[in-house]
Amino acid sequence: MELGLTGRTALVCASSRGLGRACALELARAGCTVVINGRDAEALEATARDIRAETGARVVPVLADIATREGQDAAIGAAPEIDILVTNNGGPPFRDFRAVDREAMLAGVVGNMITPIELVQRLIDGMVDRRFGRIVNITSASVKMPLAGLDLSSGARAGLTGFLAGVARSVAHANVTINFLLPGSFDTRRLQSGLERQAQSRGVDVAAVRREEEASIPARRIGTPAEFGAACAFLCSAQAGYITGQSLLIDGGAYPGVL
Template structure:
């Protein structure tokens, strides 16, 4: 299937590894010019070179911290007119909701709500003028199925979800879409951290903790980053112009609700 986005400019945030890099790879394979972002310039350039070698795509980088005003300004300056924006950032830590401090809440809101909102504000007006824009926010299953130990993630990302839903109706007529991808149990470094945390809490091996978590997934396996990235690439495509304001779950069928 030709997604119709060859030659489009794509900015993928927090993309030196994990889901961000997987999404950047899928877009590069579709012929997009990709800008990678991360905080560690050395790691970032290594990922970029690997992506160039693998896909032959034009890949640039911008080493910048999404969570700072200066970092976001550097990102905008490096890729001022993207056709595609994939918002991604490290998730806040799990923990006891009653013990989170003000600083914890502010950090979660800055990284998982304000940073992507401010990039949407920076780029979507230009997308509207050019009559093409695709924004995909990598959020979390916790937006629709909150758990008490993930309240930092739930609260901040629900705010981003509401913002994007609100503006999606306004910009749809200009062929600009905003959608959210909600991962659950995709096999990345984040899940390795969650498995190790579970093992420590339960006093079991990491292998046993992984089996326990796997059994909570309807598909009885973890998803691959490539499966997640394929969903992202489709939502970024020319073919997905009639899909906007949606929360698309990539969770192996685990979510039990209807909406």
């Protein structure tokens, strides 16, 4: 499908690896100039080279912590106009809620709620003026199905979803959409580290824990970053202008509810 994005510029946060990288790659394939961001210089440059080689797109790497004002300035300043914003950030580490102190709570809320809101605040008026904008926030399946140990991540991302729900309705008339992608189990470093933590705590092989994870998913497999990136690119497309304020759960059927 032709997505109607040729000539658009996208800013994809935390995109040197994992799901962010997959989103950046698909947007580059669709004809976008892509500003990518990360805090690991080597990984960021390697991702930029790979995406350029695979797509021929213009890729602008920005080494910065997107949760800081300076990092946001650098990312936003890397292109004259940003038509597409994909917010993303690593979530707080797995821990018992009793061990989450005030400092950790504030850091989690800043990283997974406040930072995306700040980026939206800074970019949305330009999108409204140009009568085109696509904002996709990568949150988590835990927004709909909270997991013990990821309470801070679930809370911050649910807060982001609630905050931007009303904003989405206020700009829909200008062909600006705001949506949310909720990943379940995807083949990323974060998932692998979680499997390794479980294996170590139980004294079993990582491969066995992975098989258990796959068996618990109705699709009987773990998702690939490529299919997640494709879903993101569609939500950013010209054809998706009538979809806004929605949370798209991509989890192979793991969530048992209907709403």
